[in-house]
Amino acid sequence: MAVREMQLGKGTIAYKGESQEYLDGKRGLWQHYGRLGFVAFLAIVGLLFLYASVTIIAQGHVTSFTPGGPGAKSTAAVVLADGRDGAVLVPYAEVLVPGDPITVSVLPMGRMVYGDNAEQARYAGLAFLLGAGAMVAWGIRQDRRRRNEGES
Numbered sequence: 091m092a093v094r095e096m097q098l099g100k101g102t103i104a105y106k107g108e109s110q111e112y113l114d115g116k117r118g119l120w121q122h123y124g125r126l127g128f129v130a131f132l133a134i135v136g137l138l139f140l141y142a143s144v145t146i147i148a149q150g151h152v153t154s155f156t157p158g159g160p161g162a163k164s165t166a167a168v169v170l171a172d173g174r175d176g177a178v179l180v181p182y183a184e185v186l187v188p189g190d191p192i193t194v195s196v197l198p199m200g201r202m203v204y205g206d207n208a209e210q211a212r213y214a215g216l217a218f219l220l221g222a223g224a225m226v227a228w229g230i231r232q233d234r235r236r237r238n239e240g241e242s
Contacts, residue, residue, distance in 0.1 A: 125225060125229050126229075128225065129222045129225045129229075130222075132218050132219070132221050132222035132225070133218070133222040135218050136214075136216070136217070136218030136221075136222060137215065139212070139214045139218060140211070140212065140215035140219075141198060141215075142197060142215075143208045143211035143212035144198060145196060145203075145207075145208045145211075146196040147193065147195055147206050147208065148170045148172075148194055148195075148196050149170070149171060149193060150171060150192055150194060151190065151191055151192060152167065152168060152187070153167045153168065153169050153188055154166070154167040155167075155185075155186045155187065155188065163180060163181065163182060164179070164180040164181075164182070164184065165177055165178070166178050166180050166186050170194070170196075176194075176200075176201070176202040177202070178192075178194055178202050178203060178204045179204060181204070192204070
C-alpha cells in the first residue's frame with residue numbers, strides 16, 4: 091500500500107519534519123501545474139479540431155470501390171474535378187459504383203475524408219477551447235479567493 095507524503099507524521103519512519111504549511115504549498119503547486127497542463131491539452135486539441143475544420147469541400151467521382159469485410163470499412167478511390175486523386179474510407183452501409191458522384195472533405199494536409207464534417211469539427215474545437223477557457227477562469231477565481239483568505 092502506497093503512503094502519500096502528506097499522510098506521514100511524527101512517529102513514522104519516513105517523517106522528515108516538514109511542516110503542514112510546506113506540504114499544503116507543495117500540494118497547491120501540483121494542483122496549479124496539473125490544471126495548467128490539462129488546460130494546455132484542451133487548448134491544443136481544440137486548435138487541432140479548428141484546424142481540421144478549415145477544409146475544402148470537393149465533388150468528385152468514384153473510380154473504384156473495394157467492399158470491406160465483416161467489421162471493416164469499404165475503400166473508394168476518388169478523382170476530384172481538379173484532377174487530384176485519393177482513397178477514402180466509406181461507412182459500412184454505403185455501396186458505391188464506379189462513376190458515382192461523391193462529396194469529400196480535403197483536409198489542410200491533402201488527405202481526403204468521406205463527407206462534409208467541417209461543421210462538427212468546428213463545434214468540437216470550440217467546445218474544447220470553451221472548456222479550457224472555463225478552467226482558466228475558474229483557476230483565476232480560486233487563486234484570488236485563496237489570496238484574499240490569506241490576507242484576512
